[in-house]
Amino acid sequence: MSRSLTRTATPGIFRRGNSYVVVVRDADRRQVKRFADTLAAARVLKAELTLGADRGTFVAGGSQTFGEYIERWLVTYRGRTSRGVRESTMEGYRASLSNYGLPFFGRSQLAKIHLRDIKAFADHIASTGATQATVRGYVGAVRVVLATAVEDGLIHHN
Known part of the structure:
Protein backbone atom coordinates (compact mmCIF):
# COMPACT_ATOMS: atom_id res chain seq x y z
CA MET A 1 0.00 0.00 0.00
CA SER A 2 1.49 3.34 -1.02
CA ARG A 3 1.88 6.17 1.44
CA SER A 4 -0.13 9.28 0.69
CA LEU A 5 1.40 12.68 0.11
CA THR A 6 0.82 15.40 2.69
CA ARG A 7 1.15 19.07 1.72
CA THR A 8 3.84 21.18 3.31
CA ALA A 9 4.00 24.96 3.59
CA THR A 10 6.16 25.02 0.44
CA PRO A 11 4.24 24.58 -2.84
CA GLY A 12 5.49 21.60 -4.84
CA ILE A 13 6.96 19.82 -1.81
CA PHE A 14 5.06 17.03 -0.09
CA ARG A 15 5.78 14.83 2.91
CA ARG A 16 5.61 11.08 2.32
CA GLY A 17 6.40 8.99 5.37
CA ASN A 18 9.83 10.05 6.62
CA SER A 19 10.92 11.73 3.38
CA TYR A 20 9.87 14.54 1.09
CA VAL A 21 8.73 14.52 -2.53
CA VAL A 22 9.56 17.46 -4.81
CA VAL A 23 7.23 17.85 -7.78
CA VAL A 24 8.22 20.15 -10.66
CA ARG A 25 7.61 20.38 -14.39
CA ASP A 26 10.52 20.05 -16.81
CA ALA A 27 11.12 22.21 -19.88
CA ASP A 28 8.62 20.08 -21.84
CA ARG A 29 6.01 20.58 -19.06
CA ARG A 30 6.18 16.93 -17.96
CA GLN A 31 5.78 16.31 -14.25
CA VAL A 32 8.97 15.13 -12.56
CA LYS A 33 9.29 13.83 -8.99
CA ARG A 34 12.48 13.75 -6.97
CA PHE A 35 13.00 12.74 -3.35
CA ALA A 36 14.86 14.25 -0.39
CA ASP A 37 15.44 13.19 3.21
CA THR A 38 14.80 16.57 4.84
CA LEU A 39 12.59 19.57 4.16
CA ALA A 40 15.65 21.79 3.80
CA ALA A 41 17.17 19.43 1.21
CA ALA A 42 13.82 19.29 -0.60
CA ARG A 43 13.68 23.10 -0.79
CA VAL A 44 17.20 23.25 -2.24
CA LEU A 45 16.36 20.49 -4.73
CA LYS A 46 13.16 22.27 -5.78
CA ALA A 47 15.05 25.52 -6.33
CA GLU A 48 17.69 23.77 -8.47
CA LEU A 49 15.11 21.87 -10.53
CA THR A 50 12.92 24.94 -11.02
CA LEU A 51 15.88 27.04 -12.13
CA GLY A 52 16.96 24.33 -14.58
CA ALA A 53 13.43 24.02 -15.97
CA ASP A 54 13.16 27.81 -16.36
CA ARG A 55 16.48 27.93 -18.22
CA GLY A 56 15.56 24.89 -20.30
CA THR A 57 18.61 23.02 -19.03
CA PHE A 58 16.86 20.51 -16.78
CA VAL A 59 16.84 17.02 -18.25
CA ALA A 60 14.71 14.40 -16.53
CA GLY A 61 17.15 11.68 -17.53
CA GLY A 62 14.78 8.77 -17.52
CA SER A 63 15.84 5.23 -16.93
CA GLN A 64 17.38 4.42 -20.32
CA THR A 65 20.54 2.40 -19.89
Whole structure:
Protein backbone atom coordinates (compact mmCIF):
# COMPACT_ATOMS: atom_id res chain seq x y z
CA MET A 1 0.00 0.00 0.00
CA SER A 2 1.49 3.34 -1.02
CA ARG A 3 1.88 6.17 1.44
CA SER A 4 -0.13 9.28 0.69
CA LEU A 5 1.40 12.68 0.11
CA THR A 6 0.82 15.40 2.69
CA ARG A 7 1.15 19.07 1.72
CA THR A 8 3.84 21.18 3.31
CA ALA A 9 4.00 24.96 3.59
CA THR A 10 6.16 25.02 0.44
CA PRO A 11 4.24 24.58 -2.84
CA GLY A 12 5.49 21.60 -4.84
CA ILE A 13 6.96 19.82 -1.81
CA PHE A 14 5.06 17.03 -0.09
CA ARG A 15 5.78 14.83 2.91
CA ARG A 16 5.61 11.08 2.32
CA GLY A 17 6.40 8.99 5.37
CA ASN A 18 9.83 10.05 6.62
CA SER A 19 10.92 11.73 3.38
CA TYR A 20 9.87 14.54 1.09
CA VAL A 21 8.73 14.52 -2.53
CA VAL A 22 9.56 17.46 -4.81
CA VAL A 23 7.23 17.85 -7.78
CA VAL A 24 8.22 20.15 -10.66
CA ARG A 25 7.61 20.38 -14.39
CA ASP A 26 10.52 20.05 -16.81
CA ALA A 27 11.12 22.21 -19.88
CA ASP A 28 8.62 20.08 -21.84
CA ARG A 29 6.01 20.58 -19.06
CA ARG A 30 6.18 16.93 -17.96
CA GLN A 31 5.78 16.31 -14.25
CA VAL A 32 8.97 15.13 -12.56
CA LYS A 33 9.29 13.83 -8.99
CA ARG A 34 12.48 13.75 -6.97
CA PHE A 35 13.00 12.74 -3.35
CA ALA A 36 14.86 14.25 -0.39
CA ASP A 37 15.44 13.19 3.21
CA THR A 38 14.80 16.57 4.84
CA LEU A 39 12.59 19.57 4.16
CA ALA A 40 15.65 21.79 3.80
CA ALA A 41 17.17 19.43 1.21
CA ALA A 42 13.82 19.29 -0.60
CA ARG A 43 13.68 23.10 -0.79
CA VAL A 44 17.20 23.25 -2.24
CA LEU A 45 16.36 20.49 -4.73
CA LYS A 46 13.16 22.27 -5.78
CA ALA A 47 15.05 25.52 -6.33
CA GLU A 48 17.69 23.77 -8.47
CA LEU A 49 15.11 21.87 -10.53
CA THR A 50 12.92 24.94 -11.02
CA LEU A 51 15.88 27.04 -12.13
CA GLY A 52 16.96 24.33 -14.58
CA ALA A 53 13.43 24.02 -15.97
CA ASP A 54 13.16 27.81 -16.36
CA ARG A 55 16.48 27.93 -18.22
CA GLY A 56 15.56 24.89 -20.30
CA THR A 57 18.61 23.02 -19.03
CA PHE A 58 16.86 20.51 -16.78
CA VAL A 59 16.84 17.02 -18.25
CA ALA A 60 14.71 14.40 -16.53
CA GLY A 61 17.15 11.68 -17.53
CA GLY A 62 14.78 8.77 -17.52
CA SER A 63 15.84 5.23 -16.93
CA GLN A 64 17.38 4.42 -20.32
CA THR A 65 20.54 2.40 -19.89
CA PHE A 66 23.79 2.80 -21.76
CA GLY A 67 23.21 -0.60 -23.39
CA GLU A 68 19.73 0.36 -24.62
CA TYR A 69 21.00 3.64 -26.01
CA ILE A 70 23.96 1.97 -27.75
CA GLU A 71 21.64 -0.32 -29.72
CA ARG A 72 19.93 2.70 -31.29
CA TRP A 73 23.11 4.79 -31.47
CA LEU A 74 25.02 2.23 -33.54
CA VAL A 75 22.25 2.28 -36.16
CA THR A 76 21.52 6.00 -36.24
CA TYR A 77 24.84 7.78 -35.57
CA ARG A 78 26.04 9.72 -38.61
CA GLY A 79 28.83 11.80 -37.09
CA ARG A 80 28.90 15.23 -35.53
CA THR A 81 30.30 17.13 -38.51
CA SER A 82 29.04 17.90 -41.99
CA ARG A 83 31.38 15.24 -43.38
CA GLY A 84 29.76 12.51 -41.33
CA VAL A 85 31.71 9.52 -40.06
CA ARG A 86 33.72 6.97 -42.02
CA GLU A 87 32.63 3.35 -41.99
CA SER A 88 36.04 2.34 -40.63
CA THR A 89 35.55 4.74 -37.72
CA MET A 90 32.12 3.25 -37.02
CA GLU A 91 33.63 -0.23 -37.08
CA GLY A 92 36.19 0.92 -34.52
CA TYR A 93 33.46 2.41 -32.32
CA ARG A 94 31.39 -0.77 -32.65
CA ALA A 95 34.34 -2.96 -31.62
CA SER A 96 35.37 -0.67 -28.73
CA LEU A 97 31.86 -0.44 -27.39
CA SER A 98 30.99 -4.12 -27.71
CA ASN A 99 34.30 -5.35 -26.25
CA TYR A 100 34.69 -2.84 -23.42
CA GLY A 101 31.97 -0.18 -23.25
CA LEU A 102 28.94 -2.45 -23.04
CA PRO A 103 30.37 -4.89 -20.49
CA PHE A 104 31.40 -1.99 -18.25
CA PHE A 105 28.47 0.46 -18.67
CA GLY A 106 25.74 -1.68 -20.26
CA ARG A 107 23.34 -1.71 -17.30
CA SER A 108 24.16 1.80 -16.07
CA GLN A 109 21.55 4.49 -16.57
CA LEU A 110 22.82 7.15 -18.96
CA ALA A 111 21.98 9.94 -16.54
CA LYS A 112 24.00 8.30 -13.78
CA ILE A 113 27.30 7.94 -15.63
CA HIS A 114 29.71 10.49 -14.16
CA LEU A 115 33.34 11.49 -14.66
CA ARG A 116 34.45 9.14 -11.87
CA ASP A 117 32.82 6.27 -13.82
CA ILE A 118 34.71 7.24 -16.99
CA LYS A 119 37.94 7.33 -14.97
CA ALA A 120 37.16 3.90 -13.51
CA PHE A 121 36.52 2.66 -17.05
CA ALA A 122 39.91 4.01 -18.21
CA ASP A 123 41.61 2.38 -15.20
CA HIS A 124 39.87 -0.90 -15.98
CA ILE A 125 41.11 -0.89 -19.58
CA ALA A 126 44.63 0.09 -18.50
CA SER A 127 44.67 -2.80 -16.00
CA THR A 128 44.34 -5.23 -18.91
CA GLY A 129 47.74 -4.09 -20.18
CA ALA A 130 46.38 -1.85 -22.94
CA THR A 131 48.53 1.03 -24.16
CA GLN A 132 47.61 4.65 -23.42
CA ALA A 133 46.55 5.09 -27.05
CA THR A 134 44.18 2.13 -26.76
CA VAL A 135 42.74 3.48 -23.51
CA ARG A 136 42.18 6.88 -25.16
CA GLY A 137 40.45 5.22 -28.11
CA TYR A 138 38.04 3.22 -25.96
CA VAL A 139 37.27 6.17 -23.69
CA GLY A 140 36.83 8.32 -26.80
CA ALA A 141 34.20 5.95 -28.17
CA VAL A 142 32.22 6.19 -24.92
CA ARG A 143 32.54 9.98 -24.90
CA VAL A 144 31.18 10.21 -28.46
CA VAL A 145 28.15 8.20 -27.37
CA LEU A 146 27.62 10.44 -24.34
CA ALA A 147 28.03 13.59 -26.46
CA THR A 148 25.28 12.33 -28.75
CA ALA A 149 23.09 11.61 -25.72
CA VAL A 150 23.54 15.26 -24.71
CA GLU A 151 22.47 16.36 -28.20
CA ASP A 152 19.46 14.04 -27.95
CA GLY A 153 18.49 15.68 -24.65
CA LEU A 154 18.87 12.49 -22.63
CA ILE A 155 21.59 13.76 -20.31
CA HIS A 156 22.62 17.22 -19.18
CA HIS A 157 26.36 17.10 -19.88
CA ASN A 158 29.11 14.79 -21.10
